[in-house]
Amino acid sequence: MKNVLCIYYSQSGQLTEIVKNFAKPFENSTDYSVTYANIEPLHDFGFPWKGYDFFDAFPESVNKIPCEIKPLNIQNEDYDLIIFAYSVWYMSPTIPSNSFLLSEQAKRIFKNKPVITLLGVRNMWVVAQEYVKERILELGGILVGNIVLRDKAENLTGIVTISYFVFTGKKDRFLGFFPKPGISEQDITGVKLFGEIVKTNFNNNSLEKLQDELVKAKAVKVKPYLCTVERMAFKRVFKKWANFMLKKGGAGDPARRTRVKMFIFYFPVAILLIAPIEYIFFIIFAPFRINTIKKEIKYYSGIKLNSNI
Ligand SMILES: Cc1cc2nc3c(=O)[nH]c(=O)nc-3n(C[C@H](O)[C@H](O)[C@H](O)COP(=O)(O)O)c2cc1C
Known part of the structure; x- marks a missing residue:
């Protein structure tokens, strides 16, 4: 029996849904046990956001200043595969996710373990991921795969719809005609295909090939502009x-x-x-x-x- 740990922080539940769908292939196998660990700040950020608070989170996000979080509620700290799922605030991992990366508990959990990063974002994530790559390396973890689910709306449209989403908490069409905000239902359910690819490579002990296969399956799309x-x-x-x-x-x-x-x-x-x-x-x-x-x-x-x- 192999143990998989999924660590995440989600405000609206979007990333929670992504993680749970991703882990389905592991859940459906008797060879795996999956544990979900939600990062809990001592004083959580409100959702939907109030206007001022949204911008007041900017300096701590950008300068990677942690907030206080509770230790992860898990039985032990020894897992075979770590899924680190995070969203991005101001081109940085969310403050709670980063606070976990800077914790002593993260050092114990990540040490010498293969790690998959799973992102649920609007469309700007590369700067955050560079920082997360560094942290994983420092923690002694081995990054073996990266999957990015994003809002596929055109940039300015996406800014309007994500603002509507984070300030109201609603995932319907703003003014009736804008596209639905955030990551599409199709992509959220489709993420289990990437879970399947990770599971196959983990089973076959071929994690060195994993990212190439994920890229082929369009698990990451980089927009140069x-x-x-x-x-x-x-x-x-x-x-x-x-x-x-x-x-x-x-x-x-x-x-x-x-x-x-x-x-x-x-x-x-x-x-x-x-x-x-x-x-x-x-x-x-x-x-x-x-x-x-x-x-x-x-x-x-x-x-x-x-x-x-
Ligand atoms: C304060 C704030 C800043 C954000 N900044 C970014 C960003 O820089 N890049 C990006 O792609 N998405 C950004 N997003 C969108 C989030 O990454 C995420 O997709 C959305 O908040 C839903 O995540 P949830 O599952 O935690 O609710 C931002 C969201 C918030 C609330």
């Missing part, structure tokens, strides 16, 4: 704003209210003006960067860590 925008925005914009807010105080500190509110005005302008301009530049220069773009797609579809990329 989004990668470029993401990396640029994180380094040049997000880090600067996060440090600017943190100079006035930590999470929930009223002293930083003015700076958080300035960011609330800046954020939509950046999305509506800067992102489309970046897109035009990306398209113009793409023919001259074709080899770099191909290299980036290959790298971000994979599981290796290379800080020179």
Whole structure:
């Protein structure tokens, strides 16, 4: 009997559904026992989000400042395969997920164990995944696979619909005509195919081939334009704003209210003006960067860590 541990944190239940569907092939086999471990913050983030709180979570997300979490409610800490399922906040793993990665318990659970990362996101995840790759390495874990489920709406449409989703908690069509927010039902149920691929490779002791098979099955799709925008925005914009807010105080500190509110005005302008301009530049220069773009797609579809990329 092999033991699989699925660790996750989900606010709306979307990621919970993804993890449970992914693990079905393991659940349906008598050779496996599956344990689900939900990361629980001591003081949870409210869902649906209130406007100010949504932006107040920005500096701690970006600068990877943990919150207090309860130890995972599990019988033992020795598993054969770890599924680390996480969502992304501001191009970083959610604060509760990151808090777990920084915990002593994570060191004990991950040490020398194969790890699969399973993401449920809107569409910007590569910067977060680079950070998670580093943490897994530091914890002594072995990243063997990565699966990314994302919202397939066009970027600006997705921003409108995810905002509707996180501020109301509703997953229906905003104003009756926008596409449904978040990850499609079809993708959420279809994730069990990726669970099947992981199980087969785990059974056959061929985890070194796993990521190539997952990529072939379209478990990860890298969008080069989004990668470029993401990396640029994180380094040049997000880090600067996060440090600017943190100079006035930590999470929930009223002293930083003015700076958080300035960011609330800046954020939509950046999305509506800067992102489309970046897109035009990306398209113009793409023919001259074709080899770099191909290299980036290959790298971000994979599981290796290379800080020179
Ligand atoms: C504060 C906040 C910031 C987010 N930032 C991103 C982001 O940078 N990139 C992304 O792809 N999705 C982002 N999302 C969407 C989440 O990754 C996730 O898909 C959504 O919140 C549903 O997750 P859940 O299962 O925890 O409810 C953000 C969501 C929230 C609440």
